Amino acid sequence: MKTALKLASFLGLSLTVVPAFLVFAGTITWTTHATLMALGAVLWFVTAPFWMPHDAPV
């Protein structure tokens, strides 16, 4: 389960940054990039709290 959540989080981060490079390459439009980034943000914040460690030693 934790592996699946980590994969989803990784996908969220990928959706945050990869579309920008696709806009730069002319592959997708800016609007599509903005939509995918919003989706990436939701995916990251929904999944990351379930596996990122809570301890803040310093």
Add this chain to the structure above:
Amino acid sequence: MASTPPASITERLDAINEFDREPVSEDALQGPGNFIGLYAGEHVAGTEFVIGPLFVAHGVAAGDLFLGLLVGNLLAVLSWAFICAPIATRTRLNLYWKLRKIAGPNLLFVYNLVNAAMFCFLAGSMISVAATAVGIPFDMTMPGLDDFYPNSVGWVVTVLLVGSVVTVLAILGFEKIAYFSKIAAPWMFLVFVACGVAVLPQLGVTSLGDFWTVANEKIWTGEPLSGRIRFTFWHVMFFAWFANMAMHIGMADMTILRYAKKWHYGFASAFGMYLGHYIAWVASGILVALALQNASEVAPGPIAYLGAGVAGLVAVLLAGWTTANPTIYRAGLAMQTITPNWKRWKMTLAVGMITTMAALFPALMMRLLDFVALYGLLLMPMGAVIFADFWLLPKLGLRQDYAEWKQLLFSLPAALAWLLTLGACLLLNLVWDVEIFFLGLPGWFIATGLYVALSVAQQRRVPVPQSSTPTTDFLSEEIT
């Protein structure tokens, strides 16, 4: 009901910091990964949305920016690694307890007050940053680069709203928000990268080969905006070096690095510097160049929206909020020494209100470079005092931690070194027109020299036994 007699300033300060009184124990030491994560998270923050654009406003040239950031950030990393970390890993004490031993509790009280005031203003600028994101859906008039006072009713209402929410959340739970901040950090860094890359085609960059030409002609043009001085390589280098002056040569990060197993974990600060203070500053500079080209608004919210749409707005809001929250908390801790009978929530509320009032003035955000330089400069001399006390005094046969040994409430050498250094810096600024960004370096040497000379004068009057504090050769061995 009998009332408790008021505690002395010393007792109040000590009560707040009681938990940290002892040196960190062996089993609490941390590996390098913690420090890499901590520095990377802490230095990709709300301020980055403001600092990058301000470099553009100051007309820095592209070559000066890239080289200045490279060298300045390297010097910052070296300051953490060679000045702050070795003392932190040898003493295992936080700044509070180390300074208390050297300067005495009463001088530490004054230092805490100055620190708290600076924290309030810093948090205020972060609330301003967050407000620029919240105001967009409501078509709020954004503050301009030269605005000093609140420029619209909408701005006032938005700042009051954001400030209230941030304060209430700070009261409800600092730890939960600190954890949320940790989660947001990697995502936020990628938002900066994505924003910068996605808008490059709109500036005319369609291949990597175009970048340098466009960077020079449209982004970092070498031409400052009206009313701004032109920044050179030296401005960028010194700003990057001293943006966190209070933390490295000011020694505030002893509080963090005392947990490091080895002194060289200070090099972990490179992750914060080169991700946050290099890539994020470059990215936000690109964004503001597009805003200027489009003659649109240049506040953090609007420029992030240009780069990433709604995700950009969320990033600005979170960046401002997650930075303001711990800052309000720290200011509350420092302020609690004044009103010891107040509950923590009441103190946080008071600090939040002061911070929100400060945030109403957009100048705090739009003049952030000057404020950050001033903040570091005010606190830096006490870092130099710690450095001199730890390394130089034993070499001269003088006692370290003299105030503690002599049970002084107030160390005159430390107080005079602090005040006279600030006076000398003011003189350099007023008489010789040395800009505030360049004052940290001479200031550090002045503070070190003054503290040593005044300590010699103080301790030679009455011979004292040699210090019993163990000190080793520089970087050779650690007391763990």
